[in-house]
Amino acid sequence: MSAPMEISLQNPSTDETSDQNGVVVSQHPPPSLILPQEKFLVPVEVCLKPSSTARIDDVRSAVERMLEKRSLSYNDGPIPVPPDEIFLADNVQRICVCDTDEGMHNDNVLLFWQVKPVVHVYQLSEEGPSEEISSDGQTSTFNEWTLPAKEFDGMWESLMYESGLKQRLLRYAASALLFTEKCVDPFLVSWNRIILLHGPPGTGKTSLCKALAQKLSIRFNSRYPLCQLVEVNAHSLFSKWFSESGKLVAKLFQKIQEMVEEESNLVFVLIDEVESLAAARKAALSGSEPSDSIRVVNALLTQMDKLKSSPNVIILTTSNITAAIDIAFVDRADIKAYVGPPTLHARYEILRSCLQELMRTGILSSLQDCTDVTLPNYARAKEWLNAPDSHEAVLLCKKLLESAEACEGMSGRTLRKLPFLAHANLTNHFDCDPIKFLCTMIETAKRERSELPD
Numbered sequence: 403m404s405a406p407m408e409i410s411l412q413n414p415s416t417d418e419t420s421d422q423n424g425v426v427v428s429q430h431p432p433p434s435l436i437l438p439q440e441k442f443l444v445p446v447e448v449c450l451k452p453s454s455t456a457r458i459d460d461v462r463s464a465v466e467r468m469l470e471k472r473s474l475s476y477n478d479g480p481i482p483v484p485p486d487e488i489f490l491a492d493n494v495q496r497i498c499v500c501d502t503d504e505g506m507h508n509d510n511v512l513l514f515w516q517v518k519p520v521v522h523v524y525q526l527s528e529e530g531p532s533e534e535i536s537s538d539g540q541t542s543t544f545n546e547w548t549l550p551a552k553e554f555d556g557m558w559e560s561l562m563y564e565s566g567l568k569q570r571l572l573r574y575a576a577s578a579l580l581f582t583e584k585c586v587d588p589f590l591v592s593w594n595r596i597i598l599l600h601g602p603p604g605t606g607k608t609s610l611c612k613a614l615a616q617k618l619s620i621r622f623n624s625r626y627p628l629c630q631l632v633e634v635n636a637h638s639l640f641s642k643w644f645s646e647s648g649k650l651v652a653k654l655f656q657k658i659q660e661m662v663e664e665e666s667n668l669v670f671v672l673i674d675e676v677e678s679l680a681a682a683r684k685a686a687l688s689g690s691e692p693s694d695s696i697r698v699v700n701a702l703l704t705q706m707d708k709l710k711s712s713p714n715v716i717i718l719t720t721s722n723i724t725a726a727i728d729i730a731f732v733d734r735a736d737i738k739a740y741v742g743p744p745t746l747h748a749r750y751e752i753l754r755s756c757l758q759e760l761m762r763t764g765i766l767s768s769l770q771d772c773t774d775v776t777l778p779n780y781a782r783a784k785e786w787l788n789a790p791d792s793h794e795a796v797l798l799c800k801k802l803l804e805s806a807e808a809c810e811g812m813s814g815r816t817l818r819k820l821p822f823l824a825h826a827n828l829t830n831h832f833d834c835d836p837i838k839f840l841c842t843m844i845e846t847a848k849r850e851r852s853e854l855p856d
């Protein structure tokens with residue numbers, strides 16, 4: 403079997419090395435140019451093996467020592483554990499560098515001497531969700547997870563948005579937790595710890611909320627060793643047994659209050675389809691819904707208001723309605739972010755990750771002489787547009803861009819399904835050449851688009 407290879411059209415010169423994106427990196431820092439205070443903080447996330455019983459502090463120190471010995475550039479992505487690091491090899495599942503694009507201004511690369519790594523060590527919870535079922539025995543009113551949870555592993559990285567959205571949410575939450583931590587007087591500076599994500603169906607709003615909670619549970623685990631996510635389905639609170647609904651809300655919030663009372667707990671409350679509250683209130687006011695319904699909405703809003711005074715709660719809400727949602731607490735959301743259908747850039751990245759997964763699993767054949775291909779990101783793909791087609795990777799990249807263009811208007815959910823549909827459309831499942839596959843995918847995309855509602 404041939405060795406793993408990354409695609410690079412660049413040949414590094416003699417005394418320079420090339421990092422995983424093919425960017426040429428000088429091995430020699432000019433220390434006189436960089437002052438220590440200019441170092442950029444780069445999060446490094448370290449996931450422990452499920453079997454590991456190592457102390458978090460010991461692992462953190464071992465990773466910090468290992469990183470000090472490293473002398474390459476920092477890019478988002480995994481860092482292999484060196485085989486001679488026995489303690490780390492025994493305990494660590496993976497080490498991942500994050501958010502380096504924040505610090506890359508014009509240089510397009512962060513060199514090791516420009517960086518101060520901030521190491522976060524965590525272990526995934528394998529408990530799974532615990533579900534609370536309403537007394538009709540059918541609807542689940544809320545799900546609860548201990549974070550970071552195995553189910554949400556990799557979710558943050560899989561979500562592709564216009565640059566800035568994910569970082570904006572992360573920075574907002576970090577500021578909110580810092581203000582709370584420092585006991586900033588809310589009468590003087592007010593902030594609510596409420597986020598509303600709104601936009602069309604299938605654009606990843608619910609996933610983004612869960613992924614954000616997971617990320618924060620990793621980044622803030624030294625301050626909050628226990629993190630929980632409670633997912634409330636707003637619809638299910640309007641039980642068909644109306645008198646039950648009030649009880650459901652009371653039960654739900656009693657549970658959340660108990661979690662919040664422990665000040666080392668960080669609690670995320672995710673309320674999906676928040677517009678159903680507004681709809682219920684409107685219908686109740688117009689007389690078409692029983693008054694019990696409005697009592698439930700009001701009870702919920704009162705409870706949410708109470709929760710806001712707890713410093714260790716972040717409320718995440720989603721809505722498919724993009725027009726203003728007229729309910730009191732959503733008005734108070736600090737961040738109201740519109741999450742729209744993916745742009746060309748995001749579509750390319752979503753399809754790139756799909757293609758890589760199909761190559762990794764052997765469903766599609768890899769490029770000649772490569773067993774493990776990292777396809778170029780969007781910026782590099784655009785640079786390759788004028789390169790000659792003689793290189794198979796260039797051809798693949800151009801086809802991938804063409805596929806992303808053919809998917810205009812599709813939601814992230816549809817895009818993630820498209821490679822599956824394209825595979826099912828192949829006439830010969832055993833001839834899995836990636837370029838032919840992309841041609842079929844373009845056809846499939848055109849057909850899917852023609853079937854989209856106007």
Ligand SMILES: Nc1ncnc2c1ncn2[C@@H]1O[C@H](COP(=O)(O)OP(=O)(O)OP(=O)(O)O)[C@@H](O)[C@H]1O
Nearest residue numbers: 560561562603604605606607608609722814815818
């Ligand atoms: N921007 C994106 N990048 C990558 N994947 C995406 C994106 N948007 C959606 N997806 C995919 O679509 C799936 C569905 O997303 P999710 O259910 O979170 O969307 P939603 O906006 O909450 O939908 P709805 O409003 O219908 O509940 C996700 O699991 C994810 O795989």
